[in-house]
Amino acid sequence: MRDFASIVIWLFVASFWEVVVAPLVSIYGVKPDIGMIIVIYMALFNRNPVALIFGFFWGVVVDSMVPGNLGWSALLYLLVGYGIGHISTRFHWGTFAAQILLVFGAVAFYQTGHFVVLNFDEPNTFVFHFVRYGLTTALYSTLIWGLLRYFPGIHQVGKAA
Amino acid sequence: MASIQFGSVRRNRALFPIGLIILSFLLILSPMGMKEYIAEIGIEIFYLPIENIKGKFEDLYKVREHARRLEAELEKAKLQLSYFTDAVEENRRLREFLSLETDYGLKLIPAEIVKLPDIPNQCSVIINVGSDFGVRPDMAAIAPDGLAGKVKRVYDNSSEVQLLIDPSSRVSAVDNRSRVQGILKFNPIDGMILDNVPVHEDIAEGDTIKTSGVGGVFPQGIPLGVVAHFKIGSTSYFFAEIKVEPFVKFSRLERLFIMDNASR
Known part of the structure; x- marks a missing residue:
């Protein structure tokens, strides 16, 4: 029950960020992927299955804006949550550099999948969208993770794994 | 904690992600009508309430800004009103002066008092017209209500008027x-x-x-x-x-x- 409540609260926190905060911190249309940051945090700290469930539902929430693609983001977030939760037991993610790489890689993976689906009918625009929004979103999200690392408790991420 | 709450999940660790992946594919492959329905639920639960609250705060902010702007305009209007009231009063006094010219049949030289007496007992004032305007000593100085005094000393651009309340008047x-x-x-x-x-x-x-x-x-x-x-x-x-x-x-x-x- 507590995990369920935690997931619902995090879903609302992420929604609040998307609706209220993201437009304020957006730089030329690029905003950090807070959903992915939460998935990574959960995967490293809470491990599965909380990260999996949050990732799945957050993906559904994200896809609500583009009903035609419903399910894709859920799948991508799910895979990221599962993947990180899976490898976190085998590697040590306590170092800052490792976490940076992890966040950047995860966001870049999601953005790749996201733009592949979005630009499925127009493959030529994929590179532009991926470079213009995908990589920049990955960089921005990594920066936010770097800043959040100084928050109390965040530095414990990785050690728990 | 997760092991307690999601005990069944832990027991079926391999099946759980697979189940969610299958669910994702079901969503992807579901008909458009179904997708729209689910998307609508997602928006109504997670986005709309926050959007509404955000909208209310934005409205509140706008109302506050509007109130602040109106307050500033009100202050400005008050100042203007004060200015216009003064102007109306001045207009009235000038009309009274103009009527004096008609009443006495004499040429009147308008003057403003530029300096009040320094010493309370000294009952004379300085006006801003002097010999350049044709003012000469002993000319009568009148106010709309009646005689105020007489010109005592005259300079080029100013004069001293001895008021009736001067003990030597x-x-x-x-x-x-x-x-x-x-x-x-x-x-x-x-x-x-x-x-x-x-x-x-x-x-x-x-x-x-x-x-x-x-x-x-x-x-x-x-x-x-x-x-x-x-x-x-x-x-x-x-x-x-x-x-x-x-x-x-x-x-x-x-x-x-x-x-x-x-x-x-």
Whole structure:
């Protein structure tokens, strides 16, 4: 029950960020992927299955804006949550550099999948969208993770794994 | 904690992700109508409430900004109103001055008081017109209500006006009703008095006192004041004690008109 409540609260926190905060911190249309940051945090700290469930539902929430693609983001977030939760037991993610790489890689993976689906009918625009929004979103999200690392408790991420 | 809450999940660790992946594919492959329905639920639960709250806060912020702007405009309007009120008052006074010119048939030189007396007992003011405007000594200085004084000293661009409340000021006056004449003067103890009026003369409280024109300094008929107090025998057996309430409020003087005697 507590995990369920935690997931619902995090879903609302992420929604609040998307609706209220993201437009304020957006730089030329690029905003950090807070959903992915939460998935990574959960995967490293809470491990599965909380990260999996949050990732799945957050993906559904994200896809609500583009009903035609419903399910894709859920799948991508799910895979990221599962993947990180899976490898976190085998590697040590306590170092800052490792976490940076992890966040950047995860966001870049999601953005790749996201733009592949979005630009499925127009493959030529994929590179532009991926470079213009995908990589920049990955960089921005990594920066936010770097800043959040100084928050109390965040530095414990990785050690728990 | 997760092991307690999601115990069944832990037991089926491999099946759980696979189940969610299958669910994702089911969503992907579901018909558009179903997708729209699910998307609508997602929006209504997670986005719309937050959007509504955000909208309310934005409205509140806008209302606050609007109120602040209105407050500033109100202050500005108050200042303008004060300015216009002053302008209306000034307009009224100027009209009164213009009517004076018609009443006395003399050329009037408008003047503003630029300096009040430095010493309280010194009862003269400085006006902003002097010999350049044709002002000469002993010209009458009038206010809308009546005589205020006379020009004492003249400079190029300014003049000193001796007010009636100067103890050394003397004005030949006449009772407008009975034509009894006297000298209007001022002393700090009794105030303005009509002197040199024999006790048997016909003077009554409420009579209007005007300039008599005797002496040639002041034109005849300029209002001076009203008899406020008439008493016989308290200070002298020969002259009545007559106190006059001046028409001009000397503490509120702002503008004067200098009467050009030569234009008569």
